[in-house]
Structure formats: C-alpha cells, structure tokens
Amino acid sequence: MTVAVVRFGGSNCDRDALAALDHLGVDADIVWHEDGLPSDTDGVVVPGGFSYGDYLRAGAMAARSPVMEEVRAAADDGVPVLGVCNGAQIGSESGLTPGAFTTNRSARFQCEHVHLRVENADTPFTRAFDEGEVLSLPIAHGEGRFEITDDALADLESEDRVLFRYCDAAGAVTEAANPNGSKGNVAGVLGERDHVAVLMPHPERATLPDIAAPNGAGTDGAGVLAAFQ
Numbered sequence: 001m002t003v004a005v006v007r008f009g010g011s012n013c014d015r016d017a018l019a020a021l022d023h024l025g026v027d028a029d030i031v032w033h034e035d036g037l038p039s040d041t042d043g044v045v046v047p048g049g050f051s052y053g054d055y056l057r058a059g060a061m062a063a064r065s066p067v068m069e070e071v072r073a074a075a076d077d078g079v080p081v082l083g084v085c086n087g088a089q090i091g092s093e094s095g096l097t098p099g100a101f102t103t104n105r106s107a108r109f110q111c112e113h114v115h116l117r118v119e120n121a122d123t124p125f126t127r128a129f130d131e132g133e134v135l136s137l138p139i140a141h142g143e144g145r146f147e148i149t150d151d152a153l154a155d156l157e158s159e160d161r162v163l164f165r166y167c168d169a170a171g172a173v174t175e176a177a178n179p180n181g182s183k184g185n186v187a188g189v190l191g192e193r194d195h196v197a198v199l200m201p202h203p204e205r206a207t208l209p210d211i212a213a214p215n216g217a218g219t220d221g222a223g224v225l226a227a228f229q
C-alpha cells in the first residue's frame, strides 16, 4: 500500500505521520497538495497542523484545494482516508465527514493526554481494538469541539458512525472527561462509509515507542494507523 500524507501550507504533523507509518512498515510518502494524489495511492492521511494559519475557520481553506476532490474520489473507490486533528477539520469542512469542529469550550489551545472509548470496533481504524476499549491518545488543538445538530447526531449514532468518544480512564463518558466541550463527547466520526474517518486526537504521536513511552501516551495510536497495514 502506498499511503499519501497530504501536505498543505501550514501542515505540521505530516512528518510525524510518515514516521509512524514507516514504523508500522507502511509504504507512505508526503504529497504536496498542488501535485495531486499519485496514481498508485491506496491510502490517504490528512495530517494535523495549521493549514493556511487556521484563517476563516480551521481547515476551511485547505478543504477547497482541488486535492480534496481527488481524496473524495479515492474514498469513493474504497481507499481508506484518515483525517487527524487539522485533517479532521479539513475533512468536515470538505464534507467528507459530518459535523464541524469549532473553538474549544475553554477558548484555549489544549495539549494533553485524553482517554477515548472505542464506540465501533468494526472499522479499519478500530479493528485492532474491542468495542468499549479505552485508549490513551494526546490532543493538541484550539478548535476541536465537535458540533452537530441533535438530529444529525442521533442519525450518526443510529448508523454506528461515532468512532470514538472522550471518556475517563474507566471508560465512563462524562462531562468531566470531555476536554473541549464536544457534543456527545464525540472525538472521532466516520464518513458515509467505514473506511473514511476523522479524529481530533493524534494517533501518530502515540505510535513510536521511543516517543510515546517517555511522554506517557503509550502506543495506542498504532492500532488506529493499522488501517493502512
């Protein structure tokens, strides 16, 4: 598999994603968005960062790059697509995934470790886990609060498209365990099909043992990125 890690001006987690994928033995390359997806692309990661300086809304400008039409076409062909943090914001701004990510309840940039509960273990991004399993991943965002209408959230829930929720260490989904005020504690969602997903926490920062162990994150991110193996 050749995974395209799509870089925009202001991406800053592209090399981390590449290193994490390399560690997992996944053939991957960074692709400048203006160059378009290589013809042999069979996986796409839209990495984190501050594309276009988060102007207008985080992810709004990158979502309008022509490469996102190619990403959509690849997804339609069954290629797995994962958006991480700014990539999640780009995913929702481009309509690949539902809802929106907006300013944290704290109105501050937050960089911390959180717990996530796996809500649907029947996807390429979660098949390494059991449903209800609690993961530890880092977050680092100012605009990570998931918003969606009540009706649309109910639809997502009934379609099993909520992938991860913020929870406490025991797996309880509580307001206290919700770092940014996300509706329904939602931390990650699926697009129309289960091979398209976005999440605000950073699996690529919790994959390499040399980095993950000292910073306390562990290596749960490897299970998410295993979708590309």
Ligand SMILES: NC(=O)CC[C@H](N)C(=O)O
Residues within 6 Å of the ligand: 013, 047, 048, 049, 050, 051, 054, 058, 084, 085, 086, 087, 109, 140, 141, 142, 143, 144
């Ligand atoms: N780490 C990131 O991708 C940052 C996400 C985004 N630009 C924010 O602060 O909300």
